[in-house]
Amino acid sequence: MKKVYIYNRYNRFWHWTQALLIIFLAITGLEVHGVYGLFGYESAVIYHNNAALALIVLTIFTIFWDFAVGEWRQYIPTMKMMSDQIKYYITGIFHNAPHPTHKTKYTKFNPLQRMTYFGLKFVIIPTMVFSGLFYFFFFSTLNEGTNINLDWIAYVHTFGAFILIGFVFVHVYLTSTGHTVTSSFKAMVTGWEEMSDDDAKYAVEEGLQVKLDEMKHELSSSSNIDELLEKSLGYVETKFGLETKSTLHNITNHAGVGYFRIGKDGKYQDVNDGWLAIYKCTSLENIIGKPYGLNRGEEDRKIVDDIFKRVMKGESVHNADLKRVCKNGDIGYHTLAASPVYDKAGLVIAMEGFIIDTTEYHKD
Numbered sequence: 579m580k581k582v583y584i585y586n587r588y589n590r591f592w593h594w595t596q597a598l599l600i601i602f603l604a605i606t607g608l609e610v611h612g613v614y615g616l617f618g619y620e621s622a623v624i625y626h627n628n629a630a631l632a633l634i635v636l637t638i639f640t641i642f643w644d645f646a647v648g649e650w651r652q653y654i655p656t657m658k659m660m661s662d663q664i665k666y667y668i669t670g671i672f673h674n675a676p677h678p679t680h681k682t683k684y685t686k687f688n689p690l691q692r693m694t695y696f697g698l699k700f701v702i703i704p705t706m707v708f709s710g711l712f713y714f715f716f717f718s719t720l721n722e723g724t725n726i727n728l729d730w731i732a733y734v735h736t737f738g739a740f741i742l743i744g745f746v747f748v749h750v751y752l753t754s755t756g757h758t759v760t761s762s763f764k765a766m767v768t769g770w771e772e773m774s775d776d777d778a779k780y781a782v783e784e785g786l787q788v789k790l791d792e793m794k795h796e797l798s799s800s801s802n803i804d805e806l807l808e809k810s811l812g813y814v815e816t817k818f819g820l821e822t823k824s825t826l827h828n829i830t831n832h833a834g835v836g837y838f839r840i841g842k843d844g845k846y847q848d849v850n851d852g853w854l855a856i857y858k859c860t861s862l863e864n865i866i867g868k869p870y871g872l873n874r875g876e877e878d879r880k881i882v883d884d885i886f887k888r889v890m891k892g893e894s895v896h897n898a899d900l901k902r903v904c905k906n907g908d909i910g911y912h913t914l915a916a917s918p919v920y921d922k923a924g925l926v927i928a929m930e931g932f933i934i935d936t937t938e939y940h941k942d
Contacts, residue, residue, distance in 0.1 A: 580778035583938030
C-alpha cells in the first residue's frame with residue numbers, strides 16, 4: 579500500500595468549509611421551519627443568512643479558482659465507465675471487486691461522482707442560492723401589504739436543502755469505500771490518499787503524462803517546432819539526444835521540468851531553474867562543478883553511477899526512478915531520463931537529461 583498526494587490545500591479548505599457551512603445551514607434552516615429550538619428563531623434567521631452569504635462567497639471564489647487552475651475539467655460529465663461504476667456500487671463493492679476507475683490528482687472523480695458534483699455545482703447549489711436570495715430580498719414586501727406569495731420559493735429552497743442533506747449522508751457512506759474504511763477521510767485531512775500499489779502506479783504514470791503534455795505545450799510555442807518535437811518529446815517515453823541545450827534549458831524552465839548536463843568528469847556543467855526548485859537549491863554556485871553524487875544516498879549513488887557509465891558508453895536511459903537528498907535535507911523522488919551528448923567527432927562528451935518530481939507519489 580502507498581500514499582499518493584491527491585488533494586492540495588485549497589481542495590481541502592474548500593471541501594471542509596463548504597461541508598461545515600452546508601451542515602450549519604441545515605441546522606439553522608430546520609430551526610427556522612420550527613422543527614426544534616436551538617438558537618431561537620430570530621438568531622437562527624440571522625445565522626442562516628450569514629452562513630448563506632459565506633457559502634456564496636466561497637462558491638464564487640472556488641469557481642474562479644477552478645477555472646484559473648484548470649480544476650473545472652474534473653467536473654465535466656462523462657458516460658464512459660458509468661455502467662461499470664454503477665454496478666460496482668450496487669454489487670461489486672460487496673464482493674471486493676476491483677474499482678473500475680482510478681483516482682489520481684488529475685482525475686479525482688469517477689463518472690458517477692462527476693455527474694453528481696456537476697449537478698450540485700451547476701443545478702442544486704445555484705437553485706438554493708437564487709431561491710434564498712429571492713426570498714431574502716423580497717421578504718420585506720410582505721410587510722408592505724402586498725399580495726406577493728413567496729410560498730413556492732420556500733418550497734423550492736426547502737426541497738433543495740433536503741437534496742443537499744441527502745447528499746451529505748450518501749457522501750459520508752461512500753467515503754468509507756476507499757482502499758480502507760478511513761483512507762478517503764484521511765486524504766481530505768492530509769491530502770494523501772492510501773492506494774493499492776497498482777493504483778499508485780497508475781497515478782504516477784498519469785502525473786508524468788501530464789508533465790509531458792505541459793512540456794509539449796511549451797515546445798509547441800517554440801521555433802523550429804518540427805525538428806525540436808521530433809528530437810525532444812521522447813525524454814520519458816524513449817531515448818533522446820539533443821544538441822540544442824540552451825533552447826531545451828529555457829523550455830524546461832517554463833515547463834517546470836528539471837534540466838541537467840553533466841560532463842565526462844562526472845561534474846555538473848549546467849542545470850536550469852526547474853532543477854534548482856526540485857532540489858530546493860537557490861544558487862548555481864552550489865551545484866556547478868560539483869560531482870553528481872553529492873545529493874544521493876549510498877544506494878542511490880550506485881544506481882546513478884550505473885546510469886552515468888551507460889550513458890558515457892552511448893546508451894540512453896529513460897524512466898529511471900530515483901531518490902534524492904535536497905539541499906535542505908528533505909528526501910524527494912523523481913523520474914530521470916538521460917542521453918549522451920556528442921561532439922563533432924562522434925565522441926561522448928557529456929550526459930544531458932531531464933527530471934520530473936514524483937515525491938507526491940512516493941509516500942509510504
